[in-house]
Amino acid sequence: MHDQIPFYKPFMTGRELDFISECVLQGQTSGNGPYTRLCERLIGNIIGSGHLLLTTSCSSGLHIAALLCDLEPGDEVVMPAYCSPVAANAFLSVGARPVFADVDSDTLNIDIEQVESCLTDRTRVILPLHYSGTACDMSRLLKITEDKTIRVVEDVSEGFGARYHGKALGCLGDFGVFSFHETRDPTCGEGGAIVINNPAQYERAEIIREKGTNRSQFFRGQVDKYTCVDSGNSYVLSDLLAAFLSAQLETFEQIQSQRRVLYELYLKTLAPLAERGLIRLPATPADCQINYHGLFFLVKTGQVRKDLLSHLNSRGISAACHFSPLHKSTMGKRLGYESVVLPVTEDVSRRIVRLPFYHDLESHQVLRVVQTIFDFYAVKADL
Ligand SMILES: Cc1ncc(COP(=O)(O)O)c(C=O)c1O
Known part of the structure; x- marks a missing residue:
């Protein structure tokens, strides 16, 4: 009997409790304390932007971005349907209407030609999700918005530290939103951040994040008492969680190189199956x-995916599929999207397979996963 290989394991550096103890001893556990500042500095060092705010999640970051876009009922947000519901919900909550564009079958990112075909005179926002940390074609996307009053909100929930033409994802559009959920590296269990690329909007973002009040200005001595000045919510990350996140951020480079080794091992060992046309591996654009x-990779049909997942799962390997397309979800149907046709989204969502991937997955476990996939296809492996 083999050990179970989980789909993911939360990443721990071993220093989190030291940082949290220090935070408790310092006596500030609410947000905006010394650990928030440390995180903002460490994140700034990685992504190269100083205009960022820690949030309670990527979802709350998306809601802040939606409010900052100043939308009116019926304004349109072009986004992929191959996405988490949180992005659509953030914009629905401010009265906007998601318009779903199809994705590219190589990267599973929003397809720029499809974006162009979705534009109308009501388009106010484009929301690219950088799927699995591979950047969308941002040069083309930003070209579309160049002469128009269309905002770009990057969903970077899977792409912290990834780059496009050398520039960090999240720093290319008007806003970038990160997730530090348990399933991400780095993590603090639940958390996120928003990057505000137009400094003029930073102050308002701060207000929205702090329940719609100018409390931060009060603490900086800019106003003599604080009051409600805008819409907002309680989206400030606790310093306890910022302490946890700081410990993680300090090891970012090291964790990235560990993950890179695993990624390359998977790609190299799965390549013979791709060469035989049995699976399609992702290719990273130059x-x-x-x-x-x-x-992740794509198999040939939905039935093969079902059989492969049950083959892996019955052998102690937790592999997974991913998003259910939003236009076909219960909510999507209720909102009238059922008749929308997105052939690539519908196809890839049936064929995608995601393999176990976490920082301390060992090489021999990767080889066991790959061997089990070769066995499924009855192909002799040379691992
Ligand atoms: C594409 C995408 N965006 C946003 C989120 C939300 O992240 P968080 O859990 O930090 O709110 C998720 C989480 O599942 C996601 O997959």
Whole structure:
């Protein structure tokens, strides 16, 4: 009997409790304390932007971005349907209407030609999700928005530390939102950040994040008492969680190189199956530097995916599929999207397989996963 290989394991550096103890001893556990500042500095060092705010999640970051876009009922947000519901919900909550564009079958990122076909005079926002840490074609996307009043909100929940033409994802559009959920590296269990690329909007973002109040200005001595000045919510990350996240951020480079080794081992050992046309591995475009978020590939049909997942799972290997397309979800149907046709999204969502991927996955476990896939296809492996 083999050990179970989980789909993911939360990453721990071993220093988190030291940082949290220090935070408790310092006496500030709410947000905006010394550990928040440390995280903001460490993140700034990695992504090269100083205009960022820690948030309670990527979802709350998306809600802040949606409010900052100043939308009116019926304004349109072009986004992929191959995405988490949180992005659509953030914009629905401010009265906007998601318009779903199809994705590219190589990267599973929003297809720029499809984006162009979705544009109308009501388009106010384009929301690219950088799927699995591979950048969308941002040069083309930003060209579309160049002469228009269309905002770009990057969903970088899977792409912390990844780059496009050398520039960090999240720093290319108007706003970038990160997730530090347990399934991400680095993590603090639940957390996120928003990058505000137009400094003029930073102050308002701070207000929205702090329940719609100018409390931060009060603490800086800019106003003599604080009050409600805008819409907002309680989206400040606790310093306890920022302490945890600081410990993680300090080891970012080291974890990235560990993940890179695993990623490359998977790619190399799975290549013979791709050469036989049995699976399709992701190819990283030349202008992208990925962050090794995870390993996915496409199999030939939905039935093969079902059989392969049950083959792996019955042998103690937790492999997974991914998003259910939003236009076909219960909510999507209720909102009238059922008749929308997105052939690539619908196809890839049936054929995608994601393999176990976490920082301390060992090489012999990767080889066991790959061997089990070769066995499924009855192909002799040379591992
Ligand atoms: C594409 C995408 N965006 C946003 C989120 C939300 O992240 P968080 O859990 O930090 O709110 C997720 C999480 O599942 C996601 O997959």
